[in-house]
Amino acid sequence: MSTLLSKQHELGVVLYLSLFLIVTLFIRRLRRWQHLRHIPGPPLAGFSRLAWLVPLARSGEIPTWMREAEQKYGRIVRVGPNMLITSDWKLWRRIMSVRSPYTKSERFRGFRTDPTKDHIVSALDEEEHGRLRSIMVHGYSGKGVEGVEEKMDADVLSLIHLLESRYISHNKAFDFARKAQCFSIDVIAHLAFGEPVGFVATDSDVYNHIDIVEKQLPVMGMTLNFPGFFKLLNWPPFNRLVPKAGDKDGMGKLMGIAKETAARRFGPNKKVQKDMLESFVSRGLTQEEAEVEILLQIMAGSDTPATAIRTAVLLVSTNPRVLRKLQADIDSVAPFPKAQVIQDEKARSLPYLSAIVKETLRWLPPAMDIAAKVVPPEGDEWNGTVLPPGTEIGWNAIGLMRDPEVWGNDADQFRPDRWLDAEADPDKLRDMDTVGEMIFGGGSRYQCLGRTVALMEIKKALFELFRRYEFEVMNPGNPWYSRCWNIFEQHDLWMKAHPRDSTSVA
Ligand code: HEM
Numbered sequence: 001m002s003t004l005l006s007k008q009h010e011l012g013v014v015l016y017l018s019l020f021l022i023v024t025l026f027i028r029r030l031r032r033w034q035h036l037r038h039i040p041g042p043p044l045a046g047f048s049r050l051a052w053l054v055p056l057a058r059s060g061e062i063p064t065w066m067r068e069a070e071q072k073y074g075r076i077v078r079v080g081p082n083m084l085i086t087s088d089w090k091l092w093r094r095i096m097s098v099r100s101p102y103t104k105s106e107r108f109r110g111f112r113t114d115p116t117k118d119h120i121v122s123a124l125d126e127e128e129h130g131r132l133r134s135i136m137v138h139g140y141s142g143k144g145v146e147g148v149e150e151k152m153d154a155d156v157l158s159l160i161h162l163l164e165s166r167y168i169s170h171n172k173a174f175d176f177a178r179k180a181q182c183f184s185i186d187v188i189a190h191l192a193f194g195e196p197v198g199f200v201a202t203d204s205d206v207y208n209h210i211d212i213v214e215k216q217l218p219v220m221g222m223t224l225n226f227p228g229f230f231k232l233l234n235w236p237p238f239n240r241l242v243p244k245a246g247d248k249d250g251m252g253k254l255m256g257i258a259k260e261t262a263a264r265r266f267g268p269n270k271k272v273q274k275d276m277l278e279s280f281v282s283r284g285l286t287q288e289e290a291e292v293e294i295l296l297q298i299m300a301g302s303d304t305p306a307t308a309i310r311t312a313v314l315l316v317s318t319n320p321r322v323l324r325k326l327q328a329d330i331d332s333v334a335p336f337p338k339a340q341v342i343q344d345e346k347a348r349s350l351p352y353l354s355a356i357v358k359e360t361l362r363w364l365p366p367a368m369d370i371a372a373k374v375v376p377p378e379g380d381e382w383n384g385t386v387l388p389p390g391t392e393i394g395w396n397a398i399g400l401m402r403d404p405e406v407w408g409n410d411a412d413q414f415r416p417d418r419w420l421d422a423e424a425d426p427d428k429l430r431d432m433d434t435v436g437e438m439i440f441g442g443g444s445r446y447q448c449l450g451r452t453v454a455l456m457e458i459k460k461a462l463f464e465l466f467r468r469y470e471f472e473v474m475n476p477g478n479p480w481y482s483r484c485w486n487i488f489e490q491h492d493l494w495m496k497a498h499p500r501d502s503t504s505v506a
Contacts, residue, residue: 036081036388040074041084045080045081057222061484067398069085076382083394084391085372089403089434089438095393104124111296114292119132119289120132121300133449136293137449139283145275148275156183157339162201177490181306181310184302186200187301192258192301197254212250217487258295261294265290297450307364307366308357308458312360316466325352326353326356326466328352329351333346333504336506337506347456350463352416356416356462358416359414359418369487373393374393401435401439468500468502471495
């Protein structure tokens with residue numbers, strides 16, 4: 001009898017505690033929901049990241065959703081219990097400006113390449129971020145650095161040689177999305193490690209890097225929403241999932257190369273070269289920091305230019321008017337040998353090529369992470385909307401880049417001429433340039449350090465490809481596989497290329 005009573009008592013306690021826990025959790029959720037309830041968004045977004053943000057990150061349909069969200073809920077949308085996105089470019093400009101009191105959100109932790117170490121993107125502390133930025137800004141901008149253009153030229157010629165020898169001369173189709181990716185990884189590896197890894201030379205996915213990274217992309221997109229996840233990866237058994245410098249393939253293999261590259265720049269027998277890494281080291285980057293920064297270059301600098309190059313090739317090849325104008329721009333250049341690559345300065349002076357690059361980046365921004373920043377402790381207000389302290393707010397890339405107020409009613413159309421037309425209206429052009437620059441972060445506090453390198457690479461590649469070839473899309477109705485996990489997974493862009501005569505060939 002007494003055992004039965006004590007069992008009943010235990011059951012009562014368990015029930016009471018469970019009820020208490022449920023009520024407490026419910027009140028916490030209600031409070032969290034309440035503090036941003038004045039901001040519209042999908043109903044479930046206010047309650048849990050799991051209910052809404054995470055499935056979205058897993059969908060691969062981020063651009064489509066961002067567009068619809070902007071149209072349905074407006075310029076500030078609630079996407080999580082404590083998270084907003086905005087497509088108001090003036091608000092985003094303010095958030096990203098040099099003197100803005102907004103700071104980086106914990107989301108950036110999710111970009112760590114090593115769960116125990118920060119690099120410039122994952123460093124949340126503003127002072128630390130500023131220190132790393134001041135060490136690296138010169139090298140990234142190319143000041144005092146030798147060989148950036150020469151290395152890139154060699155990689156462009158290597159891509160041309162591959163296409164020519166394996167595919168074009170045999171009238172064979174190729175997946176241009178993959179070729180662009182191999183090219184971009186080689187370019188950035190060439191700059192970061194001092195030599196290309198050989199993706200183009202071997203026409204293969206060296207160390208299964210692309211395959212492994214592509215499989216991880218949906219998971220990475222999701223884990224960005226759980227900054228604490230990275231702490232978990234420090235402990236067994238989860239730490240076994242983390243790539244390591246000794247691995248034979250994937251990111252771990254590149255980690256190993258980054259470690260060796262950094263090691264060569266320190267110690268009594270250090271190798272001194274006037275390249276980007278040397279610029280970083282001479283300004284105070286430590287060996288440990290160099291290891292992660294080298295890897296970050298590969299992470300940040302390979303997929304993004306590849307997305308721009310393949311998107312431009314597809315869009316230009318399927319727009320005959322745009323193609324003709326680009327060909328005219330290219331043919332206006334004084335003839336030079338095919339064995340050479342257009343100089344960066346010359347490429348930058350070509351108005352239609354520049355318009356195509358800006359328009360491609362606008363039409364499909366290669367880096368779509370919302371890059372959320374945190375509202376300062378004093379809170380903020382924007383056009384009457386209260387932004388409570390601690391709220392995370394990111395950008396709605398597609399909302400901004402398709403905003404009819406900035407780009408006109410044909411904002412959804414790929415129309416490079418809009419950049420040339422706007423020259424007649426300096427105010428309009430200034431706004432377009434300001435918003436267009438947000439593709440690289442905008443402002444100068446967090447602006448992409450690889451911007452100069454990326455633009456050089458994209459312009460050189462497009463010029464040389466369209467100087468030599470006309471591209472034929474094999475399946476125009478469904479030209480490629482394209483999904484966005486903050487950055488893009490794109491492949492199966494099957495194309496053939498046919499040689500063309502350009503007057504710019506000597
Ligand atoms: C089309 C190509 C690219 C795009 C669209 C792009 C976009 C961006 C964006 C939006 C940010 C800012 C994120 C934030 O809000 O904090 C950023 C930062 C950065 N990017 Fe890029 N990027 C590109 C290419 C590259 C390349 C080629 C490299 C390396 C060579 C690179 C290195 C970096 C670095 C180091 C940062 C961190 C800057 C900082 O936090 O101070 N990016 N990029």
